Amino acid sequence: MAPPRVSVIIIVFNGETYLAEAIDSVLGQTFTDFELLIVDDGSTDASREISAAYVEAHPGRVRLLRHPEGANRGMSATRNLGLAHAQGDLVAFLDADDVWVPGKLADQVAILEREPSAGMVYGRALIWHDWRPDAVEQDFVYDLGVEPDQIYRPPHLFHLQLKNVYQTPTSSGSLLRKSLVDEVGGFEAAFKGMFEDQVFYAKALLAAPTYVADAVWFKYRQHPTSATATSAAAGADDRARLRYLTWLSRYLANRRADPEAQRAVRRTIADLRLSRAKGFARRVLRKVRR
Structure with missing residues (x-):
């Protein structure tokens, strides 16, 4: 049996509140040649039970991974555990509290097939408040900082990322060639929380051309218990x-x-x-x- 084209990796730590919605957004993709690896980072809530139910319902497509003895090792080490088991030649990540739109994988796979020199593709994130019925703030998107729907060679996007004001690659919004992920050595295990993704994407932006699209491919859920909100508070x-x-x-x-x-x-x-x-x-x- 041929390996899947795309390996999707969801990492979760005590994410029972939103995890099923994230998983459903992967299983609801119009592109279906993928595997889903759910990597638990030592959860003590119902995250493992929720994940196990999906494994049972989708054998061969969904797998559940854990650190030895169910340890908590942080976001980077947990993403790397998923990467170590990934079979696809393309890799996508989804945070356990975010949601993909149905055409995310189909659009991004088509772009990388059309643009063989690109090591990665990303687009916009919807900063998502409207999931809450009582939301006061409006949903919005950030400026990309570049003209969209074209390839940029290093180090242009790296310098853009340094400014920390534009939409740059995010874990839930990108698709990468596994060869690029391997080339840059994956995620840095010393970064267990904040900026673990920027560490990785800085390396990737310096290593290969990247396609920047105008599309909105995922919803970045805003809530007070997220890692970003907790750090800001x-x-x-x-x-x-x-x-x-x-x-x-x-x-x-x-x-x-x-x-x-x-x-x-x-x-x-x-x-x-x-x-x-x-x-x-x-x-x-x-x-x-x-």
């Missing part, structure tokens, strides 16, 4: 980004990467540190004036 975003940028600077230096890319990262680190220092000074001044 704790005021940890800048610290996490600084850690990511510091890692990236070392990564580029060790590989003797494009000097301009190295300078751009160092400038971004300096700007972020200056911004944090100014923010700290403003907070101290407000306290003094009280």
Whole structure:
């Protein structure tokens, strides 16, 4: 039996609330030549039972993976476990609280077939508030920062990602060639939470041309228990980004990467540190004036 064309990887940690909806959005794809690997990262809720029910209902198509002894090892190590078992020559990720639109895989596979030089394709994410009946904020999409529906060679999109204001590749919104994933070494296990995806996609954007599409292929659910919302509420975003940028600077230096890319990262680190220092000074001044 031939291996599937696409390996879809969903990682989950205590995601029982939204997991079934994510899985259903994969099984509802118009493109059907895929396998679904659900990788549990030591959940203590009903995530494993929900996943196991889908495995039983879809034998041969859906598989459930766990770390040895059901350990919790973080997002990067959990994605890498899925990659180690992936059989497809194309790889897609879906976060357990997000949802794909039905034509996501069909559209993206067709693009990579049409554009053999592209190692990856991504489009827009719908920033999704409307899933809640009482939502106050409106759904929206971010600016791509480039003209869509064309290929960009490295390092153009890498520099765009550094700005941290545009829509760049996301785990739920991209499709990659497995050869590219293997070339860049997958995800960095030291990044267990925030910016684990940006670490990976920075490497990918430097390694291969990428096709940027104008399409909206997934809904990025906004809720207060997401990793992004939790980090923002704790005021940890800048610290996490600084850690990511510091890692990236070392990564580029060790590989003797494009000097301009190295300078751009160092400038971004300096700007972020200056911004944090100014923010700290403003907070101290407000306290003094009280």
